[in-house]
Amino acid sequence: MQLPVQSQSAIYTEPWEAEAGAEDLVAVARAADLHGFDYIACCEHVAIPRRLAAAMSTVWYDPVATLSFLAAATQRVRLLSHVAVVGLRHPLATAKQYATLDHLSGGRLILGVGAGHVREEFDVLGADFAGRGAVLDETVDALKAALGEEEFPEFAGERFRFSGLGQRPRPAQTPRPPIWVGGSSPAAVRRAAVRGDGWLPQGDPRDRLPGQIEKLRALREAAGVEEPFTVGAIAEPLYVGTPGWDTGRHTLSGAPEALAESLRAYAAMGVRQLQVRFRSRGRDELLDQMAAFATGVAPLLED
Known part of the structure; x- marks a missing residue:
C-alpha cells in the first residue's frame, strides 16, 4: 500500500492526514508489517510550483529519508519508492542513497522509478525536462x-559515464534490488517492458489493463527478455464492511467475500501485485481497515 500522510495530493488524501505526522506513519508502517502487507510506498516531488499547489499540495516527504525512518520501525515489509524521479540527479547519487537504504533495511528495497511531470522541478535542479524520457532510459x-x-561499477552511456569509482555499502540484495518502472504512457510501458523488473501503472482503469499487459508481454517477447517480471495495478479505493458514511462512488465496499471476488479479477488479467488504499476518517479507522483486509480479504486472494 501507498503510505498516507507522506504525500497529500487532493486526488487521494483524507482530511485527517493534514494534521498527521511521524507517529501516524510509524503506526501504519508497523500495521503493514504486522498484517503481512508486501510493501509500503512513498513517492517523490522535490518542490511544487504555486500553479499546482492547490491540486498537488506541497506535502511530499522525501522517499529515502521516510523509508529509512520506517525501516528502523519495521522488520519484514518491503520499502518501495513509488516513484522516485531519478532523472533529477546523477545515477551514482541515486545509487548511493538507495543502496544504503537496502543495506540498512536488510534487503527490503524496491526501487520504483518514473519520468516526472513537473517542469519547474527539473528547471530549478538543472535537469532536462524535455528529454526526461531518454534520460530515464539511460538512468535505469x-x-x-x-x-x-561490483564495488567499482562501470557504465558508459551518452549522458553518464563512470568507472574506477567505488561505492560501499553495497545493497544487501543480490544481484541487485528490483527496479519497477512507473507510468502508463506508451513510452513508459515500453520502458517497463524492456528495462524494468516490474511495472507500476498510474491509474489505469480495469478495462484498460488487459491491453496494457498484453503490450508488455509482446514488447518483452520481441526484445527477447526472459527474466522474471512483476505486473502491478492500483485497486479502486476500498472499505471493508458497510461504511455508514459517504466513501465516494468509486469506492469498493462490502463484505470480505465480495471484495475478494472483485479483486480476483486483477489476478485473472495477469496482475501479480495489487496496491490498495483504504478510505478512512482517522488513523484508527485506517488501522482497523488494514486489519480487516488482512484477516478477511487477503486470505481469499491467495493462489
Whole structure:
C-alpha cells in the first residue's frame, strides 16, 4: 500500500492526514508489517510550483529519508519508492542513497522509478525536462550497473559515464534490488517492458489493463527478455464492511467475500501485485481497515 500522510495530493488524501505526522506513519508502517502487507510506498516531488499547489499540495516527504525512518520501525515489509524521479540527479547519487537504504533495511528495497511531470522541478535542479524520457532510459541502465554486486561499477552511456569509482555499502540484495518502472504512457510501458523488473501503472482503469499487459508481454517477447517480471495495478479505493458514511462512488465496499471476488479479477488479467488504499476518517479507522483486509480479504486472494 501507498503510505498516507507522506504525500497529500487532493486526488487521494483524507482530511485527517493534514494534521498527521511521524507517529501516524510509524503506526501504519508497523500495521503493514504486522498484517503481512508486501510493501509500503512513498513517492517523490522535490518542490511544487504555486500553479499546482492547490491540486498537488506541497506535502511530499522525501522517499529515502521516510523509508529509512520506517525501516528502523519495521522488520519484514518491503520499502518501495513509488516513484522516485531519478532523472533529477546523477545515477551514482541515486545509487548511493538507495543502496544504503537496502543495506540498512536488510534487503527490503524496491526501487520504483518514473519520468516526472513537473517542469519547474527539473528547471530549478538543472535537469532536462524535455528529454526526461531518454534520460530515464539511460538512468535505469546506469542504476542496474551501479546497484549491482561490483564495488567499482562501470557504465558508459551518452549522458553518464563512470568507472574506477567505488561505492560501499553495497545493497544487501543480490544481484541487485528490483527496479519497477512507473507510468502508463506508451513510452513508459515500453520502458517497463524492456528495462524494468516490474511495472507500476498510474491509474489505469480495469478495462484498460488487459491491453496494457498484453503490450508488455509482446514488447518483452520481441526484445527477447526472459527474466522474471512483476505486473502491478492500483485497486479502486476500498472499505471493508458497510461504511455508514459517504466513501465516494468509486469506492469498493462490502463484505470480505465480495471484495475478494472483485479483486480476483486483477489476478485473472495477469496482475501479480495489487496496491490498495483504504478510505478512512482517522488513523484508527485506517488501522482497523488494514486489519480487516488482512484477516478477511487477503486470505481469499491467495493462489
